[in-house]
Amino acid sequence: MSIPGRAAARRKPPHVLSYTSFRRLWTAMSVCSLGDWLNIVALTALAGNLTAGSGYQTQSLAIGGVFVAKMLPAILLGPLAGAVADRFDRRITMVIADITRFAVVLSIPLFGSHSYQWVVIATLLVECVNLFWVPAKDATVPNLVPKDRLEEANQLNLLVTYGTAPIAALLFALLSVTADMLHRAFSGFSGENIHLALIINALAYLVSALLIFTLRDIPKTHTPIVKPAVLRQIVDGWRFVGGSRIVRGLVIGMLGAFAAGGAVVGVAKAYVGALAGGDAAYGTLFGAVFVGMAIGMFFGPRVLRELSRRRLFGLSIVFAGVALAAISLIHNLVIVVLLTVVLGACAGIAWIIGYTMIGLEVEDRLRGRTFSFLQSLARVVLLLDVALASTLAGLFGSHDLPLGAGMVYRFDGSNLVLVIGAVLAIIVGVVALRLMDDRRGIPMSADLLAALRGERYVPAGTEPPRGLFIAFEGGEGSGKTTQSRLLAISLRDQGFDVVQTREPGSTKIGMRLRAILLDSVHQGLSARAETLLYAADRAEHVEKVIRPALYRGSVVITDRYVDSSLAYQGAGRALAAEDVARVNAWATGDLTPDLTVLIDVPPSIGLTRLGGAADRIESEPDDFHERVRREFRSLAAAEPERYLVVDGTLPQGEVARMVQDRVREILPDPVPRDAEANTGTMPAIRD
Numbered sequence: 136m137s138i139p140g141r142a143a144a145r146r147k148p149p150h151v152l153s154y155t156s157f158r159r160l161w162t163a164m165s166v167c168s169l170g171d172w173l174n175i176v177a178l179t180a181l182a183g184n185l186t187a188g189s190g191y192q193t194q195s196l197a198i199g200g201v202f203v204a205k206m207l208p209a210i211l212l213g214p215l216a217g218a219v220a221d222r223f224d225r226r227i228t229m230v231i232a233d234i235t236r237f238a239v240v241l242s243i244p245l246f247g248s249h250s251y252q253w254v255v256i257a258t259l260l261v262e263c264v265n266l267f268w269v270p271a272k273d274a275t276v277p278n279l280v281p282k283d284r285l286e287e288a289n290q291l292n293l294l295v296t297y298g299t300a301p302i303a304a305l306l307f308a309l310l311s312v313t314a315d316m317l318h319r320a321f322s323g324f325s326g327e328n329i330h331l332a333l334i335i336n337a338l339a340y341l342v343s344a345l346l347i348f349t350l351r352d353i354p355k356t357h358t359p360i361v362k363p364a365v366l367r368q369i370v371d372g373w374r375f376v377g378g379s380r381i382v383r384g385l386v387i388g389m390l391g392a393f394a395a396g397g398a399v400v401g402v403a404k405a406y407v408g409a410l411a412g413g414d415a416a417y418g419t420l421f422g423a424v425f426v427g428m429a430i431g432m433f434f435g436p437r438v439l440r441e442l443s444r445r446r447l448f449g450l451s452i453v454f455a456g457v458a459l460a461a462i463s464l465i466h467n468l469v470i471v472v473l474l475t476v477v478l479g480a481c482a483g484i485a486w487i488i489g490y491t492m493i494g495l496e497v498e499d500r501l502r503g504r505t506f507s508f509l510q511s512l513a514r515v516v517l518l519l520d521v522a523l524a525s526t527l528a529g530l531f532g533s534h535d536l537p538l539g540a541g542m543v544y545r546f547d548g549s550n551l552v553l554v555i556g557a558v559l560a561i562i563v564g565v566v567a568l569r570l571m572d573d574r575r576g577i578p579m580s581a582d583l584l585a586a587l588r589g590e591r592y593v594p595a596g597t598e599p600p601r602g603l604f605i606a607f608e609g610g611e612g613s614g615k616t617t618q619s620r621l622l623a624i625s626l627r628d629q630g631f632d633v634v635q636t637r638e639p640g641s642t643k644i645g646m647r648l649r650a651i652l653l654d655s656v657h658q659g660l661s662a663r664a665e666t667l668l669y670a671a672d673r674a675e676h677v678e679k680v681i682r683p684a685l686y687r688g689s690v691v692i693t694d695r696y697v698d699s700s701l702a703y704q705g706a707g708r709a710l711a712a713e714d715v716a717r718v719n720a721w722a723t724g725d726l727t728p729d730l731t732v733l734i735d736v737p738p739s740i741g742l743t744r745l746g747g748a749a750d751r752i753e754s755e756p757d758d759f760h761e762r763v764r765r766e767f768r769s770l771a772a773a774e775p776e777r778y779l780v781v782d783g784t785l786p787q788g789e790v791a792r793m794v795q796d797r798v799r800e801i802l803p804d805p806v807p808r809d810a811e812a813n814t815g816t817m818p819a820i821r822d
């Protein structure tokens with residue numbers, strides 16, 4: 136069956152990739168990103184191989200040098216180049232940049248594969264060219280997609296920028312394995328994996344040049360976007376960010392996670408070498424970080440749903456540190472790769488939570504600045520990190536520690552760097568936890584174990600002393616208001632502390648919601664909005680009135696509760712029962728009455744009992760009220776131990792007696808007479 140209005144409302148707007156020009160630019164970007172990542176892996180591997188014979192120290196420094204050459208241009212010249220790039224025709228800028236990158240990268244396997252100097256110079260050149268390509272690309276995207284699709288487009292860009300990393304790493308690993316086999320089959324065949332990777336990398340730039348050349352709809356004139364310098368962004372950013380304890384914790388934690396990841400990347404090649412792994416192992420390790428990150432980002436927050444986000448954030452950084460420590464001390468390549476996936480997963484969880492929380496904690500106006508602050512700072516941290524890590528690893532060199540019985544434990548500079556990274560990550564994680572913890576006093580281990588089982592930890596002994604919660608339900612004119620009053624009077628007479636309340640409208644906000652809900656002026660109120668408004672009233676009611684009273688140990692008697700929504704909105708308005716139940720479970724935090732008294736009266740009788748003008752709900756047709764009644768009865772039939780159904784057509788006194796009889800069964804121990812006599816107050820009930 137198709138409902139006309141619904142089909143139209145549901146029709147999805149076309150995917151951003153259906154805009155041909157954007158799709159072409161995006162394809163070019165994806166190809167380039169893949170090439171960029173291949174470039175990083177191949178060149179650092181090449182640097183390691185070129186210096187393999189000259190000792191551990193030189194090798195570490197050489198690899199670090201490539202990373203530094205990759206990052207330095209962006210930090211020093213980024214904004215400048217961006218401003219210059221804005222003055223040229225973007226399409227031509229990108230095409231020229233692509234052809235230059237193609238030529239420079241291709242030159243390495245063709246002529247320069249034996250010269251470390253050329254590797255560094257080529258890296259610097261490619262990065263300088265990137266400084267023109269990237270801003271031209273960023274500025275072009277808004278020209279190719281409508282404004283309201285920009286965010287989606289940017290997400291897709293981000294996806295390929297990072298998503299291609301593991302693909303590149305695995306591709307490199309595959310190339311290495313193939314080259315290895317060829318090498319074994321035909322001697323004299325060596326280093327071809329790196330050459331092949333670089334050739335693919337160069338071709339990627341060429342493909343991008345061709346794709347962008349055909350993009351004729353990039354406008355030539357435009358307003359330049361001048362970005363402030365990286366250091367300026369950091370100084371300014373801290374002024375906005377430093378003020379809030381939580382954001383401070385987030386930023387420190389995220390940078391810590393980043394630094395830990397950076398340390399791994401910085402010394403990975405040397406470490407893999409020390410573990411007797413080749414290029415394939417290096418590629419796999421590099422890919423493992425990203426695969427782990429993807430897993431962490433996707434699954435982490437889902438699996439540990441019940442753990443407080445802030446705790447999960449700090450904990451994942453601490454665990455990243457622990458994984459890193461294990462990586463640094465266990466000298467087994469397979470275990471190291473597996474642990475690297477764990478490390479990546481922890482970092483991924485920290486990043487996704489951090490990003491989301493900054494989005495929530497930082498006000499709209501400052502959010503853009505906060506993100507660019509974070510990105511700039513991350514870049515600087517990563518640069519310092521990689522430079523420091525490889526220098527330190529190089530200076531420390533390689534040591535053999537005798538373990539006795541002729542065994543030695545090798546401890547290199549890369550082990551040292553990883554251990555330091557691990558300790559730093561753990562410290563940063565703990566600092567973040569302390570700055571941000573929102574469940575102080577609750578033991579972390581118990582909280583975590585409960586979350587792993589999918590539950591939220593409630594410490595023993597802190598469960599609020601519970602009073603008794605009784606709800607009255609029934610259709611219009613059933614007499615439940617009278618009955619709930621009679622029960623309250625009788626319980627008070629017995630010395631109980633009773634809170635008598637009703638829905639909707641027992642709180643300040645609730646009174647305003649009630650006015651909206653019952654005023655006949657609002658005839659057109661949609662069923663879902665109505666459900667949510669009743670649920671909103673209920674959420675407020677539970678939090679402000681019912682729970683505090685139960686906590687004090689009182690008997691709470693409410694005139695209507697969740698069942699009214701299930702009956703009126705669910706059955707009456709024909710909404711899906713499970714939806715209404717879910718919304719209400721959330722609104723009330725799953726608070727369920729100990730007893731629900733259903734006063735059952737046929738609508739034909741109940742409606743005639745009403746005096747005055749009918750409100751919005753009372754004026755619904757008869758079959759609406761019939762459905763409501765049927766639903767109440769079936770709810771009661773499903774859980775007889777929690778319901779009392781009374782025939783509301785019986786005389787008032789008789790109904791009252793039946794209710795009191797049933798309530799007596801569930802009342803806690805009788806109130807001690809002397810306590811009542813001594814204090815004259817109504818003692819609380821505890822169970």
Ligand code: TYD
Binds near residue numbers: 610638701703
């Ligand atoms: P109210 O004047 O309190 O009447 P009653 O004595 O019948 O409780 O009005 C509450 C009205 O709101 C009543 O018609 C039932 C309706 N209602 C819902 O539709 N859903 C709900 O969840 C609740 C609490 C009430």
